[in-house]
Amino acid sequence: MRQMILGALVLACSACLWAEDPAAPAAPADAAAPAAPADAAAPAAPAGTPVAITFVDLSPSYPWAEGEPDKAYAPEIQAEEATVAWNLNKALNNEAFIDLFAAQTEAKQPALNSAIYARVILEAEADGKLALSMGSDDGLAVFVNGTNAFRNNVMRGLTADQDKAEVALVKGKNTLLFRVTQGLGGWSLQVKATALGGLVAKQVAAEAAAVAVPANAPAEAPKADAPAAQ
Numbered sequence: 001m002r003q004m005i006l007g008a009l010v011l012a013c014s015a016c017l018w019a020e021d022p023a024a025p026a027a028p029a030d031a032a033a034p035a036a037p038a039d040a041a042a043p044a045a046p047a048g049t050p051v052a053i054t055f056v057d058l059s060p061s062y063p064w065a066e067g068e069p070d071k072a073y074a075p076e077i078q079a080e081e082a083t084v085a086w087n088l089n090k091a092l093n094n095e096a097f098i099d100l101f102a103a104q105t106e107a108k109q110p111a112l113n114s115a116i117y118a119r120v121i122l123e124a125e126a127d128g129k130l131a132l133s134m135g136s137d138d139g140l141a142v143f144v145n146g147t148n149a150f151r152n153n154v155m156r157g158l159t160a161d162q163d164k165a166e167v168a169l170v171k172g173k174n175t176l177l178f179r180v181t182q183g184l185g186g187w188s189l190q191v192k193a194t195a196l197g198g199l200v201a202k203q204v205a206a207e208a209a210a211v212a213v214p215a216n217a218p219a220e221a222p223k224a225d226a227p228a229a230q
Contacts, residue, residue, distance in 0.1 A: 056189075056191075057118070058090050059116055059118075060116075084117075098189050112183070115180065117180075127168070131165075131194040132150070136178075149167045161192070
């Protein structure tokens with residue numbers, strides 16, 4: 001009797017095994033989901049390195065006749081540039097802005113219907129490219145080492161970064177002139193610079209130099225001798 005019961009149990013277990021669905025084995029409970037693939041896109045190239053411009057040298061004002069603000073004056077004329085009496089190291093504010101009207105009024109220079117030059121000297125470790133971002137009230141022209149690199153002869157108010165230009169620097173010192181024309185009202189300049197392609201450059205101060213007298217300047221009359229003390 002016991003043997004018959006054991007046989008029946010073996011047959012019943014075998015039937016249960018054959019009745020199971022032969023599905024694929026389940027994944028282990030602790031198996032981690034595969035990580036998402038990393039983004040294969042290359043990082044964007046850096047836009048450049050800012051070059052701090054914190055001050056400018058200001059020329060005297062050059063009054064212009066009506067209808068001809070876009071005219072060359074002594075700072076951009078090689079034969080006359082040594083005659084310019086620069087007002088050195090005039091600070092820009094935190095927004096890279098200078099109020100030219102206030103600066104020239106303080107210096108007792110004409111501040112209407114005139115042109116002015118703001119000079120910046122940059123020293124570069126090698127030849128390279130520099131991006132300029134500028135705003136002006138009114139018109140603006142840019143000269144780099146004596147070559148006109150940008151010109152926008154307009155009457156307007158200043159909006160930051162309203163003009164862009166890419167200019168070439170050479171190894172060593174580079175002179176940038178920003179000529180800003182003025183009609184009526186405000187007179188101002190804003191300028192920022194970015195070194196491109198790994199260029200390394202920095203602003204340096206100009207050395208104070210004696211101002212040359214133009215060859216065609218009238219000779220100064222000799223001064224009379226002071227009377228002798230009694």
